[in-house]
Structure formats: C-alpha cells, structure tokens
Amino acid sequence: MSHIDCSGADVVVLKYMKTGISIVLATLLHLQTARSQSATFDITYAGFTPEAEAAFEYAADIWSTYLISDVPIKVNAKMVFLLPGQLGITFPNGEKNFSGAPYADVWYASCLANAITGVELNPGEADIDVFLNTSANWYFGTDGNPGPTQYDFVSTVLHELCHGLGFLSLGNVEDTTGSFGLIFAESFAPLVTSFTWPDLDTLPGAFDMWLLNNADVLLTTLDNPSAGLKTAFTSNAIYLESPMVLATNGESGRIYAPSTFTLGSSLSHWNEGTYPVGDPNEFMTPFAADGHANHIPGPLTLAVLDEIGWEITDGLPITNITAPAAPLMVFPNPATTGISLSGDAMQDAESIQIFSATGNRILISDATTTLSISQLPAGWYTVYVQTATAMYTCRFTILEH
Numbered sequence: 001m002s003h004i005d006c007s008g009a010d011v012v013v014l015k016y017m018k019t020g021i022s023i024v025l026a027t028l029l030h031l032q033t034a035r036s037q038s039a040t041f042d043i044t045y046a047g048f049t050p051e052a053e054a055a056f057e058y059a060a061d062i063w064s065t066y067l068i069s070d071v072p073i074k075v076n077a078k079m080v081f082l083l084p085g086q087l088g089i090t091f092p093n094g095e096k097n098f099s100g101a102p103y104a105d106v107w108y109a110s111c112l113a114n115a116i117t118g119v120e121l122n123p124g125e126a127d128i129d130v131f132l133n134t135s136a137n138w139y140f141g142t143d144g145n146p147g148p149t150q151y152d153f154v155s156t157v158l159h160e161l162c163h164g165l166g167f168l169s170l171g172n173v174e175d176t177t178g179s180f181g182l183i184f185a186e187s188f189a190p191l192v193t194s195f196t197w198p199d200l201d202t203l204p205g206a207f208d209m210w211l212l213n214n215a216d217v218l219l220t221t222l223d224n225p226s227a228g229l230k231t232a233f234t235s236n237a238i239y240l241e242s243p244m245v246l247a248t249n250g251e252s253g254r255i256y257a258p259s260t261f262t263l264g265s266s267l268s269h270w271n272e273g274t275y276p277v278g279d280p281n282e283f284m285t286p287f288a289a290d291g292h293a294n295h296i297p298g299p300l301t302l303a304v305l306d307e308i309g310w311e312i313t314d315g316l317p318i319t320n321i322t323a324p325a326a327p328l329m330v331f332p333n334p335a336t337t338g339i340s341l342s343g344d345a346m347q348d349a350e351s352i353q354i355f356s357a358t359g360n361r362i363l364i365s366d367a368t369t370t371l372s373i374s375q376l377p378a379g380w381y382t383v384y385v386q387t388a389t390a391m392y393t394c395r396f397t398i399l400e401h
C-alpha cells in the first residue's frame with residue numbers, strides 16, 4: 001500500500017509542476033497581447049463547389065474570432081470520397097522543441113507552435129489538411145438550420161479545424177500494445193497528407209499531457225509503448241484534467257475511450273454519452289447528429305485549447321445555448337450491433353420502423369428506446385418514429401459487423 005501512496009504523491013507533484021508552467025506561459029502570452037491580432041486563415045480548396053467553399057470560409061471566420069495569432073493558419077481543404085458514416089478527417093502538421101515551447105519533447109500543432117513563437121516555423125507547408133466526405137448529405141447553409149437528414153457542413157468544418165488546432169491525441173493501439181507517438185503515414189492510406197508526415201518518435205502531443213486514467217495517473221507517465229497503455233486507452237475511463245478545465249468545468253472532462261480502439265476517434269474527443277446532443281460540450285464528441293448544428297465550441301473545448309497554448313479572445317460566447325436538441329437522435333451513429341433512440345419524439349412514441357437506403361422497410365416495432373441491428377447489413381438507414389401527432393425521422397449508418 002505504501003508503494004501506491006508514493007506513486008500517488010509523485011503524480012500530485014507532477015501536476016503542480018505543470019500548473020506552474022502554464023501560469024508562466026499565460027503570463028508571457030498576456031504580455032504579448034498588445035501586438036497580437038485575431039488569427040487569419042489561408043485556405044487552399046480542392047473539389048469544392050462555391051457554396052461549400054463559402055461555408056468552409058464561414059467556419060474558418062468563426063475560429064478567427066476566437067483565436068489570436070500573428071501567423072496565418074494555412075489549411076488544405078479537400079472534398080473526397082470517405083467511408084460511409086465518416087464526415088471528415090483532419091491531419092495537423094506538427095512542431096516540437098521550438099523556441100518558447102511549453103514542454104520539451106512534446107508535439108504541438110504547427111499553427112499553435114507558430115502562434116506561440118510568432119514566427120512561421122513551417123514555410124511552404126500546410127498547417128492543417130482537412131478531408132471532407134463528398135458523399136455525405138450536407139447542408140451548406142451558414143444559418144445553422146439543416147434539414148432533418150442533413151449534416152451541417154459549418155459545424156463539421158468547425159469540429160475538424162479544432163482537431164487541426166491541436167485538439168487530438170497521438171495515442172494509438174497496435175495488437176496488444178498502446179503507444180504515444182507511433183502513428184505513421186501508412187495508417188491513413190489511401191489519404192496522403194500534403195506535408196511530410198513527421199517521425200513522431202514515440203512522443204506525445206500537447207493534448208496528451210493532461211490525460212488521466214481512472215486512478216488519476218497521467219497516461220504520459222506510463223511505459224510507452226506498453227500493454228498498460230492499451231488497457232488505459234480502451235478502459236472507457238479516461239479523463240482530461242488541467243487547471244483551465246477545472247476552472248471552467250469544476251471537474252475533469254471525460255474522454256471518449258471505448259473498448260475497441262479506433263485511431264482518430266478514440267482519445268481525440270469528449271465522450272459521446274457524457275456530452276450528448278444539446279450539451280454545451282457536444283461540439284468535440286466523435287459523432288455528429290443530422291438535423292443539428294452547433295457553431296460554438298463550448299467551454300471544455302476552449303479550456304483545452306487555452307491550456308495547450310492558444311491565446312483565446314475574451315468575451316465571446318462559449319456555449320450554444322440557443323441550439324435546440326434534435327427531436328429524434330440515434331446513438332451511437334455509426335452503429336454496429338445496437339442503437340438507442342432519444343429525444344422528445346420518444347416521449348410519446350407509438351411505433352418504430354427502419355427503412356433501408358433503397359426504401360425497403362426492414363423492421364417494425366412497438367415503441368422502444370433500444371433496438372438490436374446486428375442482423376442488418378452495413379449501409380445507410382432511416383429510422384421513423386410515429387407519435388400520435390407526428391412522424392420523426394433520423395438517418396444512421398451501420399458499419400461492417
């Protein structure tokens with residue numbers, strides 16, 4: 001027992017050290033504000049229609065108002081065919097051990113490194129590559145009012161750009177081993193980044209520095225790579241705790257860490273079930289709801305960006321308090337074996353039907369909030385919920401079982 005107490009004490013000391021460092025950093029950044037300005041984006045588009053481009057621009061403008069940087073953020077935006085159920089994938093370029101880096105031997109999104117140093121550290125290279133699924137049912141309007149089966153493009157771009165700003169983990173799982181900084185360009189084939197994928201060299205990212213397991217142990221203090229990291233990454237009990245998150249939220253934020261690890265989804269989002277659609281922190285959860293928009297990052301996400309080194313403009317809205325929750329939601333989406341239905345429609349639901357993408361009725365059921373879908377093949381489906389007064393629909397995806 002005494003051994004456990006000792007290691008607990010070490011963790012506490014380590015946390016306080018980090019608190020000290022971030023206070024110093026915040027002070028330095030504060031001194032710089034006189035010469036800083038809102039961030040600007042320099043975006044190169046491929047495969048975009050004019051309306052898609054305008055919506056992307058609108059999303060980048062929203063981030064511009066929140067972030068402060070003297071160095072333009074360079075983005076390559078591409079519309080491509082992704083797997084059904086995927087809306088977008090984002091790859092930030094990275095820098096480490098630059099002048100003014102808050103931690104040595106830790107990766108920072110290059111746009112963040114540029115913002116911290118005030119110097120463009122990666123001339124000629126993009127900071128962020130964003131790939132968006134050309135086959136998704138997008139709503140390209142900028143008024144946050146998608147149709148019931150449409151995905152709000154602005155919301156998705158805001159979310160993807162947030163990963164590009166450094167809201168992501170460099171954790172990975174290969175067979176029985178979990179690791180930080182062992183993600184390779186081949187992992188994303190056939191997608192290829194516009195910049196040379198850096199040798200991550202088993203180093204964590206700035207976001208990873210604040211992840212705890214449910215024994216309050218910092219994941220970056222565990223052996224890397226190790227079976228223990230895989231156990232943690234798939235424990236469904238990972239938390240992000242930092243001084244700014246605690247100040248904002250009163251407690252740590254819960255990270256998405258399901259029992260099956262998915263690169264790009266696990267660890268790099270808030271937990272879907274903890275922050276469902278309509279929650280002020282829904283913005284950086286792994287699943288998007290159709291028929292729903294959110295153009296405001298939310299307090300937890302902004303606290304994390306602040307913690308990893310971004311200077312955030314004061315006085316802007318941090319929650320999407322006016323966004324209504326969709327009347328019918330499917331979780332998880334995409335799904336594999338079962339779905340849960342929620343939302344106001346379920347309160348007086350009378351019957352439920354599921355139709356395939358080609359319009360065949362696959363299932364009819366009395367009102368229930370959970371349905372097994374393990375017998376259904378992969379693809380797009382629409383669930384219809386009939387109440388005494390209305391019919392509600394929600395589209396969802398079933399992945400290969």
Ligand SMILES: [Zn+2]
Binds near residue numbers: 160163269285286
């Ligand atoms: Zn995401």
